[in-house]
Amino acid sequence: MGEKKETEEHLLICLSSSESNEKVIRQGAKLARAFHGKFTALYVETQKNAGITEENRKKLNKNIRLAQQLGARVVTSYGSDIAEEIAAYARVSGVSKIVLGRTYTKRHPLFIRDSLSEKLSRLAPGLEIFLVPDAYGKTYRYKYQKTKAIEYKELWKDMVICILGLGLSTAVASLFVGLGLSDTNIIMVYILGVLLVAILTSRQIWGILTSILSVLIFNFFFTMPVYTFNVSDPAYIVTFFVMFVTAFTCSALTKKVKNYARQSARKSYRTELLLETSRKLQEATDLREIAMQTVQQLGRLLEKNIYFYFGKPEINHIPEVYKKNDNAPSMLEESEIGVAQWTYRNNRRAGFSTETLPGSRCMFLAVRSAESVFAVVGIDMEGEEIPSFEAGIMEAILNECAFALEKENLLAQQKETDLRLQKEQLRANLLRSISHDLRTPLTSISGNAENLLMNEETMSEEQRKKVYRDVYDDSMWLINLVENLLFVTRIENGTMELNIQGEIVEDVIEEAVRHVNRRGKNQEICVECDGLLMAKMDVKLMMQVIINLVDNAVKYTPADSKITVKAKQYQNKAVISVADNGPGIPPDQKEKLFQMFYTLGNTVADGRRGMGLGLSLCRSIVNAHGSEIKIYDNVPCGAVFRFELEVEDVRL
């Protein structure tokens, strides 16, 4: 096998439906554990055992499950020769040891045939083979694996084809005789006939039968003397012999080719289906779509109703469903859900055709990745077991599904991490900006205080008043900033918990306006409210919104401006607006105003005070109330900030 790709041991066993396979599996498991290596169980499906009886299939499934329980990874492969398939798989997967049951090595009494182990040693010389003795020590008789019950319809069809073939060949041969063509051509015709029969019939026996009959017919009809089984020329015996051998070989070869073609077709169907599944699952954009694609693919593959449950299946969960026909139920009964829950908890399949709770209607499989179960898929078995070819594809599809689900999970986690990172960044920015913005007013306050301490006597009344005024204004500004910051921290911590109650809007606005610092300017602030207007709001937050909006208007309008706060009811909304008749806001700045650290005339110089925090906070609060702050131009000049709140009905 050349150099080993992996340094760890990889043990392989072969699965079959025979009685002794169980011992092989157990021994294999033990050895794998002893060697601390990988453990794989290979089942080779040949054409012969694709058509095994129910009873044998049950045994096979039992063995497969046992292997899985003991920690094997079960792989299915398709081929015509078990030894070849094993050797091929061993090469590709870096298998180092293989465990076989000794019963495989019994020679068939009639045929000189290599035992499986001898064949394997030849095909894969680097493979270590362990032979496990038969538990009972009985002489093993090679049991001819009974194939499916003979279907009578098929039998008739094949017989007709055979007879027709022979008939046709004979007819053509007669024609040739009439045309005066030689024996060789007639022989060719019969061989062709045999070939056709071999292609068109389903069992090898017909090809062989046709070969024999062709020789006989050829003898009877076309050799001298005609219409007898005697031959005049002894050379004909050789001819018969050669003809028979040729015909036989053709039929055998045809059979083989047919098999290969069929296997090929199956393999390519499987590959195509899996590729398509893979593609579809990758393209799926969310969990629901993944589930939908999975049930579709499974439904198309198995032609049964499929039910997909995310997480632990509960009675009132609505699964993603593939319906074979329209009258299939959309949900499963309580008893079925119970089985599904078992699968979820134990991460193993359960239900019909399994060892656990086989009395249920459906079979449930876990969609898993590593150790956790993502979902449970239920298949409405309708009393039929799933053939192993389809079962293999089904498992592959479920694997794909698990990958896709895991990917979605990871993406979601990633998004969350990104969001958290963003929040951290914002918080860092906030802190930086706060520290920066705090310096200016603090410089002013401390400087003024120092000035007073040192020079109070030499300052005029006028100067002193100005200093006091400045200190007061700066402190007020700081107070407002702190209020806003406290609210901001409530949001930045993820949730803004709103305490929504009905409040009289007029009261809230009045109180808010009282808190606004006029900064020595004496703008006129007037309030116009519908009397008994009550709206749903978190009163502390909403007060801050109005304080900020009015404060903003006070800041950016000259001393003789008029600021109006209105609250009116329109239909079932309370519309609140803060309008001024100052210079207004240029259109390109309207959106930017709400950015957290933006101020009008945003220059680096920190003379234009204002962190711009106030408006950004307003927007967050109003958004949390389910509304939006919009800015309009006031006529003839100025700006209007407007938002809506839900009205609470006033019951007297």
Added chain:
Amino acid sequence: MTNNGKPFVLVVEDDMPVRNLITTTLESQKYKYETAVNGNQAVMAAASGNPDIILMDLGLPDMDGIDVIQKIRTWSVAPIIVISARSDDQDKVDALDAGADDYLTKPFSVEELLARVRSTLRRLQYLMKTETSNVSVFHNGELTIDYGAGTVAVDGHEIHLMPLEYSLLCLLAQNVGKVLTYQFILDKVWVNALESDMSSLRVYMASLRKKIEKDTAHPKYIQTHIGVGYRMIKVEDSTPSGQE
């Protein structure tokens, strides 16, 4: 009241600059005062000094402000004004429910502080006056409530009130000068209050004010304390002291 009509104020505040601010302010109005820096001192000072008004910070180092209030309330009905640094209202509501009469939120302005003290003093005077007489009629500025007849008049004109509004008004009047929390009012007037009655309370209060206030933008009698409750203030015959 002792000291020639000037009240004696107990100031309980652990932070020195703030304490100085308060005492300086009180001094400027010639009020007498005593200071305490923690809960235990406060209780002792209240017991021995018998202050007229107690100004108490809620964030004391040794005891919960609520406990101090409850202790003092076991023997004294002296008005307590609590000072709170927190921006959410729960601690104020708790203090009021425990027996406090009014509150201030830091940072407060000196004006506010004085206004509160003045308003409390007016209440004290009113209470002293009405202690002796049989109160069947309530007078507050131009507002008159005749308990016996069950009528209310403002500036001589009788006002028609709904039963609930009348009950509200009476409750406020009986506790004039004191901030009543929403819950307190609900318990007293509605008795078996439901969650939804909170908004009803707001509505009734708003309609009541509409009826008795001349200018609802600058209420004279009933103050709204957003997030906490309501209060009826004892008016001087001149300007209302409606600053928050």
